[in-house]
Amino acid sequence: MNLKVVLPPVIIVVLGMGALSGVQNTGFREHIESTLTESAQGALSAAGLDGVDVAFAGRDADVTAPTDAEALAAADVVGEVEGVRASAAYGPDGLVSSEAAAAETATEEDTATEASPEATASPEPTATPSDDETAGDDAAGDAADAEEKDEPKREPTREEREKAQEDLVEIPNITFVTDSARLTKDGRKVVQEAAEVLAEHPEVEVRVEGHTDSVGTEAHNQRLSERRAEAVVDELVEQGVDRDRLTWKGFGESTPLVVPRTFADLEKNRRVEFDVTN
Structure with a gap:
C-alpha cells in the first residue's frame, strides 16, 4: 500500500x-x-x-x-x-467572602440601633468618677498607647526572607475545581500547609500570585487567575494568617512556566505561587 x-x-x-x-x-x-x-x-x-x-x-x-x-x-x-x-x-x-458580608450586616445593625428611640433615650444616672480616678485612667491609657507605639514591627532579615521563600516554594501546587475559583479538598490541605509555613515566619509579608493555562480567552483567564489568588488569600486568613501580611495578584496566561505542547504542560502552567515581598 x-x-x-x-x-x-x-x-x-x-x-x-x-x-x-x-x-x-x-x-x-x-x-x-x-x-x-x-x-x-x-x-x-x-x-x-x-x-x-x-x-x-x-x-x-x-x-x-x-x-x-x-x-x-x-x-x-x-x-x-x-x-x-x-x-x-x-x-x-x-x-465577597462570608466574613465581609457578616461585617457589613453587623454595621447595618449597629447603625439601626444607634438611630432607634431606645438608643437615644436618656441613660440612667450613674456615679460620676472623681477627678483623681479620671486622671489615673487617662494616664494608664496614655502609657499603654505609648508602649504600643514604641514597639514597631520588626523587619525580617534577608536570611529570614530567603528561608521563608524556600519553604513556600516547596509547597505542592494548589488545585481548584475546573474553570472556577473553588478550592478542591486537596487544594485546601495545601493552603493549610502554606498557613503553617507563614506561622513559622511571622515577620514576612507575601503576595499570592495566580496563573492559568492558555485555554480560553485572555480576559477570562485573567479574571480567573485573580479570583483564584484572592480565594487563596481568603482561605489563609481563615487559617489564622493576618490579612495585613497578604496581597494578591492575577497574571492570567501571561507568564507560563513552559510552552504548552501537551496536557501536562497546561497543568504545569495552572498554578498559584507565593512571593515574599519584604
Missing part, C-alpha cells in the same frame, strides 16, 4: 472532524450559558434582586451586586438554579 496516497485523505478527514467537534462544543457551551443566564435572571427577579448582574463561563456563574450582602444573597439564589455548578459573589470591591 502506498502511504503517500493514503495518508493525505486520512489527515484531511481527521482535521475536519476535529474542527467540526470544536464548533459543536463551542455552540453547545454558548447554548448552556444562555439558558443558565435566563434561568438565573428569572430566579433573581423572583427573589427581588433585580439590580444584580450575572455572567456564566460554562456552568460557573459570576454574580455582581451593588453591596457585598446583596452579592452573597444573589450568589446563593443563582447557586440553587438547576444546572449551575458554582456561583461566586462580587461586590463593589471584588470577590
